[in-house]
Amino acid sequence: xxxxxxxxxxxxxxxxxxxxxxxxxxxxxxxxxxxxxxxxxxxxxxxxxxxxxxxxxxxxxxxxxxxxxxxxxxxxxxxxxxxxxxxxxxxxxxxxxxxxxxxxxxxxxxxxxxxxxxxxxxxxxxxxxxxxxxxxxxxxxxxxxxxxxxxxxxxxxxxxxxxxxxxxxxxxxxxxxxxxxxxxxxxxxxxxxxxxxxxxxxxxxxxxxxxxxxxxxxxxxxxxxxxxxxxxxxxxxxxxxxxxxxxxxxxxxxxxxxxxxxxxxxxxxxxxxxxxxxxxxxxxxxxxxxxxxxxxxxxxxxxxxxxxxxxx
Amino acid sequence: xxxxxxxxxxxxxxxxxxxxxxxxxxxxxxxxxxxxxxxxxxxxxxxxxxxxxxxxxxxxxxxxxxxxxxxxxxxxxxxxxxxxxxxxxxxxxxxxxxxxxxxxxxxxxxxxxxxxxxxxxxxxxxxxxxxxxxxxxxxxxxxxxxxxxxxxxxxxxxxxxxxxxxxxxxxxxxxxxxxxxxxxxxxxxxxxxxxxxxxxxxxxxxxxxxxxxxxxxxxxxxxxxxxxxxxxxxxxxxxxxxxxxxxxxxxxxxxxxxxxxxxxxxxxxxxxxxxxxxxxxxxxxxxxxxxxxxxxxxxxxxxxxxxxxxxx
Numbered sequence: 001x002x003x004x005x006x007x008x009x010x011x012x013x014x015x016x017x018x019x020x021x022x023x024x025x026x027x028x029x030x031x032x033x034x035x036x037x038x039x040x041x042x043x044x045x046x047x048x049x050x051x052x053x054x055x056x057x058x059x060x061x062x063x064x065x066x067x068x069x070x071x072x073x074x075x076x077x078x079x080x081x082x083x084x085x086x087x088x089x090x091x092x093x094x095x096x097x098x099x100x101x102x103x104x105x106x107x108x109x110x111x112x113x114x115x116x117x118x119x120x121x122x123x124x125x126x127x128x129x130x131x132x133x134x135x136x137x138x139x140x141x142x143x144x145x146x147x148x149x150x151x152x153x154x155x156x157x158x159x160x161x162x163x164x165x166x167x168x169x170x171x172x173x174x175x176x177x178x179x180x181x182x183x184x185x186x187x188x189x190x191x192x193x194x195x196x197x198x199x200x201x202x203x204x205x206x207x208x209x210x211x212x213x214x215x216x217x218x219x220x221x222x223x224x225x226x227x228x229x230x231x232x233x234x235x236x237x238x239x240x241x242x243x244x245x246x247x248x249x250x251x252x253x254x255x256x257x258x259x260x261x262x263x264x265x266x267x268x269x270x271x272x273x274x275x276x277x278x279x280x281x282x283x284x285x286x287x288x289x290x291x292x293x294x295x296x297x298x299x300x301x302x303x304x305x306x307x308x309x310x311x312x
Numbered sequence: 313x314x315x316x317x318x319x320x321x322x323x324x325x326x327x328x329x330x331x332x333x334x335x336x337x338x339x340x341x342x343x344x345x346x347x348x349x350x351x352x353x354x355x356x357x358x359x360x361x362x363x364x365x366x367x368x369x370x371x372x373x374x375x376x377x378x379x380x381x382x383x384x385x386x387x388x389x390x391x392x393x394x395x396x397x398x399x400x401x402x403x404x405x406x407x408x409x410x411x412x413x414x415x416x417x418x419x420x421x422x423x424x425x426x427x428x429x430x431x432x433x434x435x436x437x438x439x440x441x442x443x444x445x446x447x448x449x450x451x452x453x454x455x456x457x458x459x460x461x462x463x464x465x466x467x468x469x470x471x472x473x474x475x476x477x478x479x480x481x482x483x484x485x486x487x488x489x490x491x492x493x494x495x496x497x498x499x500x501x502x503x504x505x506x507x508x509x510x511x512x513x514x515x516x517x518x519x520x521x522x523x524x525x526x527x528x529x530x531x532x533x534x535x536x537x538x539x540x541x542x543x544x545x546x547x548x549x550x551x552x553x554x555x556x557x558x559x560x561x562x563x564x565x566x567x568x569x570x571x572x573x574x575x576x577x578x579x580x581x582x583x584x585x586x587x588x589x590x591x592x593x594x595x596x597x598x599x600x601x602x603x604x605x606x607x608x609x610x611x612x613x614x615x616x617x618x619x620x621x622x623x624x
Binding site: 215257282284285295 | 442465496524602607610617
């Protein structure tokens with residue numbers, strides 16, 4: 001069924017298996033480069049790497065902020081360790097998304113992602129807004145989730161940037177569970193929304209059945225891609241990091257809400273689709289014609305309230 | 313796995329098969345009463361009826377507004393035709409949600425729903441905000457979707473009301489596809505969100521594969537229930553109305569995003585669950601702790617823009 005002219009983008013998602021504490025940046029960048037080469041060979045123009053793709057998911061460990069910053073944060077980008085990835089991508093005329101811990105020149109720590117275009121230029125940076133977890137030491141928990149300790153909340157809202165002739169929006173991990181994330185980017189005419197994630201298999205807050213973690217990830221991606229008429233590409237860091245297991249399930253979802261590619265391992269794995277961006281047009285023109293159907297004058301509570309309150 | 317005290321509500325969804333043009337209000341109300349009795353026998357305290365539950369889905373027919381109002385709208389509620397449903401519900405101490413076409417004393421037409429508590433009192437009224445379709449005559453289409461012609465946009469935002477000791481939010485049909493709908497009610501501490509729908513199997517705007525219609529319905533309900541930590545109960549009018557087919561798929565979804573009951577016919581059918589409202593607590597306290605994690609100061613675009621625009 002083709003009722004529209006096609007406009008294709010080769011999208012790859014590079015799922016990463018675990019990165020252990022003693023793995024070097026260089027060894028990780030080599031893994032990213034191998035997957036970039038594979039994605040290129042399979043026709044991809046854009047490759048999506050995970051959140052905190054250069055290191056282990058260190059917010060699981062209690063430590064001093066200064067120690068975390070010294071070991072796990074990047075003070076410039078690209079830096080010498082990451083430069084070979086930029087070089088390889090530029091050589092192959094590929095764009096990429098990369099998540100990493102950013103320490104600004106002013107010393108502010110963010111959980112960040114960049115979009116690098118096919119010329120090797122950083123065209124966009126996103127700093128994570130929905131930081132999950134806590135900032136205190138949960139001594140009885142099997143591990144920590146210290147994003148609220150190690151990172152500041154992003155200083156700008158969600159953005160959309162151009163790469164490979166497409167409008168690309170970025171978010172990170174827990175952001176994907178919040179409908180506001182997707183809507184703010186759809187309102188900027190995003191065509192593709194890319195994200196990386198590190199999702200522990202075990203919920204430290206309550207005994208949530210493990211299968212629900214994957215279920216929530218998938219239904220959220222599917223509904224959000226559909227409701228915002230975008231392609232969605234999500235890259236996991238997964239498997240075991242020094243004994244700490246995280247879910248895989250890296251996926252590419254069409255604007256129909258259908259999963260069109262999904263990783264089947266918990267290791268380094270590339271998935272690709274030849275995405276027809278114009279597939280979203282029928283949705284944007286009809287059921288999700290924002291201009292015709294949205295009623296912002298009745299949505300005020302979304303920005304007026306933070307927490308749950310009494311009925312109006 | 314029970315890690316919390318239970319707080320149960322027996323929820324029933326009454327799916328309706330088709331209502332033809334020449335069916336009387338009385339015959340329809342008798343069908344509703346039969347399903348209410350069944351739901352009561354199966355332990356339900358609240359029953360959800362469809363959108364426009366008293367008539368055929370008349371926005372599919374081109375006609376004059378005055379003719380539509382005379383044939384298909386209710387000028388008071390309860391009126392004599394519907395009174396027996398109110399009586400039967402009060403007798404059985406059941407609350408219910410009912411969708412119908414409302415003509416106000418001032419002559420304003422709305423696509424409305426009411427929440428009636430266990431004492432037979434109308435405690436809440438919702439007037440549909442996201443009216444789909446068009447207001448012009450699409451002469452080449454197999455049928456019309458004239459909600460924008462026959463109804464005005466609801467004059468108030470989404471609300472939450474109390475019935476059976478629970479906080480219940482209401483919406484209608486197409487509203488369920490819009491994330492703002494759910495969020496505005498979740499911010500008012502909704503525990504259960506109820507809705508009726510009439511979803512044609514055929515999309516008149518483009519040749520959408522029919523199976524996607526059901527897929528979109530289900531992923532939207534699942535993700536929205538999960539992301540807002542609510543139970544969701546959705547009642548279809550379905551099957552064939554004078555040859556026009558609509559999807560069934562009435563469902564009850566838990567705050568886990570799991571479908572816990574689903575209709576298996578396209579006819580009058582009751583589904584029920586014994587819902588533990590406290591199942592949502594773990595989600596509200598942790599991953600969807602709005603007070604801790606939401607960042608309304610970065611969501612401004614949601615109320616500042618109606619349609620898609622350029623990147624910020």
